[in-house]
Amino acid sequence: MRVLEFWRGHANEFLTLLGQHLLLVCASTFVAIALGVPIGILAARRPRIGAPVVWFANVVQTIPSLAMFGFLLPLPLVGGLGARVAIFVLILYALLPIVRTTTAGLRSIDRVLIEAGTAMGMKPGQLMRQVELPLALPSIVAGIRVAAVIGVGTATIAAAVGAGGLGEYIFRGLSMVDSTVILAGAIPSALLALTIDGALTLVERGLRDFSGARVRGLRVAAALMIVIALATAAALAISARTSTDVIRVGSKNFTEQIILGEIVAQTIETRTVRRVERRLNLGGTFICDRAIRSGDIDVYVEYTGTAQTAIFHQPADTDSRRVFDAVKARYAAGGLTLLDSLGFENTFAMLIRGEDARRLGLRTLSQAAAMAPSWLAGFGYEFLQRSDGYPGLTRTYGFHFARPPKAMDLSLIYRALAERQVDLIAGDATSGLIDVYGLTMLEDDRHYFPPYDAAVVARSSVLIAHPEVKDALASLSGRITVADMRRMNRAVDAEHRDAADVAREFVVGRNSQPRASSQ
């Protein structure tokens, strides 16, 4: 099976990701237990305080996890990229089931037993430890089981904020449209969920038979839990201390960005002595921008038009030079440096199937607008929202679709078009899949889309502290053509090659060429 081969080829990486995944789930579940059980006790004892807490936990549970990561990224202490914010989010999700079942477990205890304990002269604390908690324990464990299983699932999303875990493979596979890679992450996380569920079910059943619920055992478990929670907190505090001599390279979560991230990373590695930490595959423009501003990453590749509209919220402009200068100035004000363009532009590409283009004789967006009422469009989430995306497109060309456009993940969109699930998509002009699926890019004849020149953004402080890094990054300016980019995208997306390998060939090949233009 291809998945097995994949694991064999990536054994070290796989074990690391599995370990990260387990750490995320265990750490968050333990902290959630340490917080959730006392909150549950409070909610059972004092419903007036408890009800709002449970209400809050309920609301948290309804927030989609990706949105939650977005909310929390800019916050101090919990925010930032990596395991910290992921664990925080996972804790929030794990709280509700634990609080609920603790409260329910305590409330379901026979009143007679409480009365018996009280009449024997137990103080409230003694009653809680000796009678109420042991009796509620099976119910609490059931809540922990639910929380852990939810945690295994939600932790896959954590890859979007650079926390690692098995979600890395899922996101990577989605952006490469490679089901083998998706399965390489999805299968073990499903097995992990089943294993944890099974193990805790056994514990729960054992407790319901009262085989092990000795008071002393409970105390040991509580002590152990506190130790683990503290250890986790300490580990997080240590990991939060950012080391300064490492250059952190980020990228968004699609193939081209990962290749570019690798090219940037490998260029720094080959031309300087700095160590590079890769934080590739981050969940989109907003997350990358927040990450570079908070210092969680030092450098990534952005597109000028995207920066203009999506980051700085300026009206779209069609002049490439003007946009570049405006964006560079705005970045500079925020302590960031925009280097000269890499040499290619990745504009939004409005794509239709090649056969449709030939059959209907469509070449431009103006011509296509007439066909829109009979089409179903598929757009990425970002394109639907951005002012330089769908809303402006409708205004400029007068697209009126019969049904609202389908919101789809970028990684699925080309295949959806080829398989006739949708008839028009917004893709990337440099996508390797355009050639693979024989798609036709409609010409932006009214020059609606702003220029999207790819250029490196870096933290100015890093460039000043490490001039050799600045030189290495500057050496990339003007060196990547649209053809280069499409070829590399195709190598990864269609030929299923490793993004790092494809980037290496480019970096090595370029270094062996005479560098006439830059000297």
Add this chain to the structure above:
Amino acid sequence: MKYSRAVNDSSRASAIAFRDVHFSRGAQPVLRGFSLEIAAGDTLALVGRSGAGKSTILKLINRLLVPDSGEVIVESRPTQAWDPFELRRRAGYVMQEVGLFPHLTVEQNIATVPRLLGWESARVERRVTELLELVGLDAKDHANRRPDQLSGGQRQRVGVARALAADPPILLMDEPFGALDPVTRAEMHREFRRIQDRVRKTVVLVTHDMAEAFALATHVGVLSDGVLAVVGEPATVARSTDSRVRPLLDPLIEATAVLGTQR
């Protein structure tokens, strides 16, 4: 109201006394000027219909409740002056539902109050064995069982053992044998008399069953409308002509009459 012997026999201190106690549950008065003295070592059975306030009286003694007015005096101190936890550990409590802790063994259940009092484990162990023997259960066989592995009668015996564990001077019993079948109940009555002969506690027992009261108690009180209608030795109460007492006695007399005609 005081019963005759306690009044006349001044050499015996009263262990528990109610002085003009009023108690309401919300707007509903339960006790209205209830007075009673119980001598140390006596077994007083309080009889009354359901909802007459029998359980309330027990809960006033161990301060699960406090009176709205009047005083409940235990060992010559009002209950409000007691540390409630100390008071409760000096008053064993047995109830109809028994209330054994299902997650603990028989041994651990019985050891509850001694452990709260901080007894060392060897002493606790000796005491558990002694008590299981006292209530007629083989220690080796039963000490490590869980409550759900016991019959109803065995559970109630463990309940009594648990209430007696720290040798409290007072024993409060709330319909203790009400849930048992008649044969087991009769057996438990015999056991109770045997145990009480040995331990001589001050026992306050509430029941709706006059036959049970006569079978177990040295003194019987009848509770009606929040006051004590009559109190005295069983023979005295049996002769009562009080209209509040007769309805409780008549079923007994009828049962005896039926038996008599069949013979």
